[in-house]
Amino acid sequence: MKLLITGGAGFLGARLARTLLARKTLAGKAIDTIVLADLVAPPADLAADARIQGRTGALLEQAAELGREGFDGVFHLASAVSAECESDFDLGLRSNLDTSRALLDALRAHTAAGGTPARFVFASSVAVFGSDAAVPLPDVVGDNTLPTPQSSYGIHKFIIEQLVADYTRKGHIDGRTARLMTVSVRPGRPNGAASSFLSGILREPLAGVASVCPVSADTQVALASPASTIDGLIAVFEASREDFGGRTALNLPALTVSVQEMLDALQAEGGEAARALVSFEPNAAVAAIVGGWPARFEQGRSLKLGLKPDADFRSVVRQYMQDNPQAIKAQ
DSSP, rough: OEEETTTSSSSSHHHHHHHHHHHOOTTTTTEEEEEESSSOOOOHHTTTTTEEEEHHHHHHHHHHHHHHHHHSSEOOOOOOOOOHHHHHHHHHIIIIIIIHHHHHHHHHHHHHHHHTEEEEEEEEGGGGOOSSSSSOOOOOOOOOOOOOOOOOHHHHHHHHHHHHHHHTTSSSSSEEEEEOOEOOSOOSOOOOOOTHHHOOOOOOOHOOOOEEESTTTTTTEEEEOOHHHHHHHHHHHHHHHHHHHHSSSHHHHHHEEEEEHHHHHHHHHHHHHHHTTTEOOOOHHHHHHHHHHHHBBBBHHHHHHHHHHOOOOOHHHHHHHHOOOOGGOOO
């Protein structure tokens, strides 16, 4: 089996690659090659594995060539994030819509030339949901809740969801979309996402660095740990068309927590000194974006795939500390 992971040098892409390499199989087939396409080269540990091939450069420019290679499966994770799309409209369109369309068309051309349609997993986002004046956001988002995105990023994700569904309907790919919750705790440096602070208020204090929270302590959010997110992507790939349930995007499981509960978990696992490093400085723009996202979800379809939300946020923090001991300051 030959796989492609776009955004493969990023945190989630690299973690997905490591997980797949450790599993050695996917959907019952041996994994021979994983191509990681990104703006930068794969991390050293992945590059050292003979099963990994790197493709470095803008995905928009690589799409046609990648399509000619032919893949059994594709995980499309590459994306410009929320704050980037709001600050640079053209960047968002190019990085998200234009790039995804080019990749889909390349895979379509491969199928038209006699290739088997690639199984294609698109990583969408709960940012497709928002409160519209005509369609208020319900307290609990169900599997059939109408997406009404209120940001450029959310609009892009929803448009790509529909493209994946239509290319699947036409037989060009075997597509399925998973809507990801905000992933926390992410290691490394902050990114340009409006939700970046939801990792920063844990990651930085655990490293002995001060962090600022731009929203109120009672703000509720829907989160998933990195491990749960990867489990969800793999389960969506391996699901049959019947088990996945049509072509409509599936919401991955969510753990609903408040910022205060996150900070309580930080103190419980990292100590009072770590908690004291977090301060509050309101940011209306970030609060508007994050506050517009749903915090509570039904778990119907994802439960049928055997997926469950994280048990509690304290266990999520503990998982981060175990996975990244080098990033934790001794308490």
